[in-house]
Amino acid sequence: MDPLDEAPKDPGAQLPAQTYDETDYEGHRAHTFYVGVHVPLDRRHSHRRHKHHHRNSEVSNSSEEDRPQLLGTRRGRLSISEDGEIFTPPAQRVQFILGEDVDDGSSETHPLFSEMLELIGDGDEMEWRETARWIKFEEVVEEGGNRWSKPHVATLSLHSLFELRSLVLNGSIILDMEAKTLEEIADLVTDNFISKGTITEEIKDKVKEILLKRIRHQHQCKGHVLHIIRSLTEIGKNHSTSRIEDHSHSFSFGYTGKTPEFGKFLTVHSQVGGDKSEGLTKSTSATSIHRNHSTGDLGSMNGDIVHHNLQFMRKIPPGSEASNILVGEVDFLEKPLAAFLRLNTSAVVGDLTEVPVPTRFIFVLLYPPAMNSGYHEVGRAMATLMSDEVFHEVAYKAKNRNHLLAGIDEFLDAVTVLPPAEWDPAIRIEPPAAIPSQDVRKKPPPEKPPAEIDEEDEEERYREENGLSRTGKLFGGLQNDIKRKLPWYLSDFKDALSLQCVATWIFLYFACLSPIITFGGLLSEATGKNMAAMESLVSGFVCGIVYGFFSGQPLTILGSTGPVLVFETIVYDFCLRIGWDYMSLRFWIGTWISVILFILVATDASASVCYITRFTEENFATLIAFIFIYKSVENVFSIGKRYPINTSGFTNIPSKCYCIPNEIAQQGHPEMDWSHFNRTTCLSYNGTLVGEGCSTSEYVPDVFLMSILLYIGTFLLSVVLKDFKNALFFPAKVRQFVSDFAVIIAIFSMSFLDFKVNIPTPKLEVPKEFKPTLSTRGWVIPPFNGNPIYTALLALLPALLGTILIFMDQQISAVIINRKENKLKKGCGYHLDLFVLAILIEICSLMGLPWFVAATVLSINHVNSLKLESECAAPGEKPQFLGVREQRVTHILIFLTIGLSVFLTPILKHIPMPVLFGVFLYMGVSSLKGLQFFDRILIMFMPPKYQPDYMFLRQVNIIIVILESDHKSL
Template identity: 45%
Template sequence: RWIKFEEKVEDGGVRWSAPHVPALPLHSLFQLRTCLQKGTMLLDLDALSFKEIINKALSEQPPEAELRPELRGRLAALLLCQPRHQTTKSLLRLLAELALSPCRGKAKSWTDPGAQVSETPLKEQLRNQFQKKVPPGAEAAHVAVGEVEFLEKPFAAFIRLRRGVALGSLAEVTLPSRFLFILLGPRAKVKAYHEVGRAMATLLTDELFQRVAWQAENREDIIAGMEAFLDELTVLPPGKWDPSARIPPPSYLPSPHRRTTTHPSDRQLHGDGDTSAAGDRAGLGDPRSGEELERTGRLFGGLLRDIRRKAPWYGSDFSDALHPQCLSAVLYIYLATVTNAITFGGMLGDATANMQGVLENFLGTAFAGSIFCLFSGQPLTILSSTGPVLVFERLLFSFSQDHSLDYLEFRLWIGLWVAFFGVVLVATEASHLVRYFTRFTEEGFCALISLIFIYDSLKKMRSLADAFPINWQYRLDNVTSYGCICNLSSPGTALAPGRVGEGLGGPQVSGHDPSSPPALSLQHPPTLAGLSRTQCLARGGHLLGTSCQYVPDVTLISFLLFGVTFLSCTAFKRFRSSRYFPAAVRKLVSDFAIILTILASCAIDATLGLETPKLLVPSELKPTNPARGWIIFPFGANPWWVCLVSAVPAVLVTILIFMDQQITAVILNRREYKLQKGAGFHLDLLCVSLLMVVTSATGLPWYVSATVISLAHMESLRKESVTSAPGEHPEFLGIREQRLTGLAVFVLMGVSVFMAPLLKHIPMPVLYGVFLHMGVVALNSIQLTDRVRLLLMPAKHQPDLPYLRHVPLRRVHLFTVIQLLCLALLWVIKSTVAAIIFPVMV
């Protein structure tokens, strides 16, 4: 059987083989062409049953191939016999049949010998699990070949029905049938007819030949379609490979469009290599080719165009979210956003004397993110605090302290100026400058943010190790010195050694030699208190106390949870493409990979019972610094001229916000994501600018698009084809574009204050592991990572990538090295006070 690739019934006759690329003898194709040239051909036949089709095929034979009347009857009876099918059964049904087989004896075929094709589907056809693999709208084609003793010459017929007709029990599954090919004849060479039938089935699965077969008006059109197929045929020499070897299906197949527009022989004859190069480059995706960034020449022209483009989709932005995958995305991005808010909130609190802290970051993220998801042009974007904004806040607070200015009032005026400049940029359609952001810029920015996520997750684990230091001086033989009592067998006798101090990481042994007796409490004789664990047990005593059993260190378990979380996230995400379990189970596990990992890690932590650091969120709605309120007044604390001077730093912040927002928007709207609802560069920038007014007036942090979390959001909403032919990889259909997941994430952020009792059970190392996973996934999604691997790979082992076909390898390496040097420069800038200008440097 074929859908796209060939499957054979194995020699045991009970299972189908793995799908593979059909390898055809060249001679069978020539014989097939002869059959099409000389045999019966009926195009657009009107028939409603298989019996009617056979009768017309036998009665309308060419004169030179016409059979005697008595042979027609025998041939018709043979063709109308019910074929045997190897049905695909579910695992539960196989187990049930296996359990009942001793009672039933030998399994019976679901067709009786000599039975004719039924006009209605059989129940075995309706229960066939193979139906799930058939794409929607597919039609069946039947190929019947074989040797018949009573025929003196071959009988061949190619039939195309005018309409797809369900032919009862003829097919393995219940599908309408359109094409039939019959080849019966006397005994010939071994498998000669069989190979001709395989050639015909392979032709019918070729997309270009299907078009020809559908539209052909006569025999010559069918022959021409086969000749075109032969023109593209590749022949393997017989002594250089094993014909019995099954070629596995390739990961990628050329599209029919490329096969029709570019022909290998034409390229060689005419030297036209640019066509193929252009085709390969077209697949890379260019976000700047759409009309989203075309200038209209009118004030707010781009904004109005964004609104007109997004308005028709607004209703579907909510209805498209009614899918279980969106629930997984909400929980995943919510936990990532909570962790990010706590991290940046803590750093903001340290940089601004708690004028902005964790609570302010929670409330600001919830408000700004919700408004952005409701009204933005690309609602899949996740807003968050970013590193350059944090650096600016630190510098601004220091400047305010040095010059006796009120920090929040000064910041309010800067935010108002930034909002004004942002509206001006929207009005003048400045977002069209995004056209000049190249792959070099996008990859450098994305790689830097991804590396920051990876570095910060490792840095957090390092700081956790400093807070809970490992007790390197622990000795099992001196366990009695850790508050453990040696109880001798003599009645009423107990020895209690003095206790040494216990630090964050567990008991801390003093600096003396571990083999020497530990320090003693004054009320116990030193000679008795010096007993070690071995000596206590040798005297017949036993150990009493909570410290007698060895307890692993908090840091070690935290690193274990960190590593398990990262590896489990990666493994569960890749589980979709594994060989185990049905496709529905693999998809479900992959969609909920992050949530399953977090639940499993929390269960491990709860089982161990160690006091690992947990997620702590604010539980009271009051400013972190009691000296400030929720509303910032523009006048009163600073001189009047501050409102004018604030325009100077506001220009720098505007450039920072514009670059950060638009580079992220370009990355998210790339063509390879197959977004259908369009982008909204001008509308997004307007939303971010107007939100600056509210967050500045309430003393909340400023927000801009978070690259890595936004990419993780899109990755969690990937759509793939539900049904795929055997051997065919699931097709990427695009992203589930909607507003509800982001909105739900930020609403949950707002109510997190009331969920503190539940969230406190999540260990921080688990969330750091999720952060590491997000950074690694984002880093692997860019071409730069592939080219870095090429630097370490000999040329003979390098993969067949499109750009390696058209660009010399040394130039690829030169481009990669320059990109790495620029990335290193950005990292240095990011690590200094000059980090505020890093978006401009990008």
């Protein structure tokens, strides 16, 4: 059968199969693999022998007859040819190439910035103009708008990839070229074309002239009149200098590379080393060529500064190099002319690249007018390949043409093809939120399935890393926590030198102050004013500073919690019925709690927190978040009870209420006009209220409605401004600043609105004097104060219950903060945290202060406000979460400011309570983000077609998800 009549096959290259072990992949010296499209087979190739890299690279310049003709394969499996021979798949060859360990610096990979230039114009007016660029996603210059498009996923035609593969197979491949200027590169490329017989001497100068045409980047096309005038002036200048100065010395990139022992470019008859002009035919029209070379190079010769796009540099990762793709149509060629170049040492080649990034790769494609169709897409295909994580590493480590072809074949095997009838190529695909790792394409599959890891051993290893394994000695866990945290102690203060920490400090100051005062008011009612707002402020000051300096996890915020409040209420009611002194009994309860906690620390009891599963964590966190949300709404509606809305239409609310003085007060103050006194003033002077309106609530217009406005406004402003970093307006630094200070801006904005409207909404009430709320008690609690001596032993029973509450509150919050998703680097400190907390509970019991333990919602918001994201993100790529700014300063400053709040009363009294309730709502809602339990609750109310693409929804039936969520909520 005539081979030409055979059906076309997949052009992926094939090789005889070989069995490689791990040593071959990691330390081999490279095999020569041949790849190609399916053509008639005249003879069979035998297995290739191992060869060393210091040989001359004659492979790419061998004649067409010497090229092997091989069949294609599909990724991930071995193919069998018609005569039964087995061939190596491209994925295996690429993994073999990437597994090579080369000591020289030339194969060291760097992030790549790719830029495509196209030849625009006609005759002498031709220039290379930037049309597209890639860091990770594609950006193109809009044809009519003279602007960059939004970053999008590059969609390629399959034909362009096959055409590119053919060009790489038949074109010039020059690896590790010794050149630093555009003129040197043009000389070497054209001489390589001559040596291969691709072009003749007659058109050599024309090709070189095209390569040295003026270059114009997109940022230079936006009304830069001076640049245009200078370019037009320089076109008519003649330059006698035959070499161009090296611009790379102006930039401190620090790239060095050694010249490999094999040939600089792949020719049979010559090698280029040292001076590139040796042994090469010099252009006979150097002067005419110089008139049209890169304006950046001209600037170098005239002493001008090359104008790069420095603003775009912040998007490019440090240490990046550039790949330049030049595609153009010329009228003196009969067939396409292609060359792939890799410089031995990267260098800034004039203004070839729009940013001052050293160039490492250049791809040149010139084609005749008759073959114009599709070559723009071939250039895009090459740029997309260079932005591919796997091929870009292959390009760095390739030793010959076949390695590059193997990389292309592997890319072809990995691509996904969209049917033309189901997708419009004009639609740009938005960059995905997350990109899967490409390590699977780089590493060979294991020869044998990995042995099953013993779950118990894995669990034990995790416990040891987090200090959750029992040491078997007294205070062993505490000692390990101290050893783990001590090396980081100094950095806990240095790492706080950031504006983000200032925003976190101010935000959480108000977030902590409001609940402290609120819980202080509740404690005042529950304990007969034995503890109130003043005691809560002092407790926050003492506990916060001590915990901030000495705790194992300072990201955990301490505060009053609901379970502790309920416990205090029960103990006070018990003392009230028995007739014992509440504060003295509480002193002994706190002492026993401290003793029990010390015992738990000594016996490494905190290791038991490893049994706290995500089920417990998320239920606990969701419960506390809903409590915050519910309490914020309840507090706002309590304002409506004190200041009701007039719902009776035009009927006025009975408001006649007069103040009548008693005889003693009237005699002492005869000059007073008692009829103008309000209710509060009247009662303060022992007056009597008379009238039909005295029995109703005092009506003040619009107070409740204004409170709702402040409450909702604070919440919405906080949410919108917090997400402002993802907005489309203003520079990135401004957006980040607004996002960091979102809650602070919301608080001050709403407070200013309240001040200007001047409606008497409820304000924050802070104690003005530093003294106990109850005048009959001091700052030191007597142990008995009339209580029986046996109360010291009797207090052990409630102490056991209190220990359970405090231990669970503290450790569950700590587990939530220390979870893997937060990427904490400085380690945990469960035993140290509990030890410090035991000391603080004893101090608070002695001074008659409320007990402070870890507050879940406040701690979650503390972590969220300190999250770090990558500063350098490619256009279209979302910033990567790097971790949390772990430090102690914000915790210390928050509670130091809380202790000084007594002296800030003139300022704090202007902050409306509805504003702080709005902060409560924001904290409750924001702490629900990322909780899978809450996500499953939301899914219950979504139609299937609108449900998010969660991984567990792919693997579990929606009915099971709903039933499990209902089970957890119950």
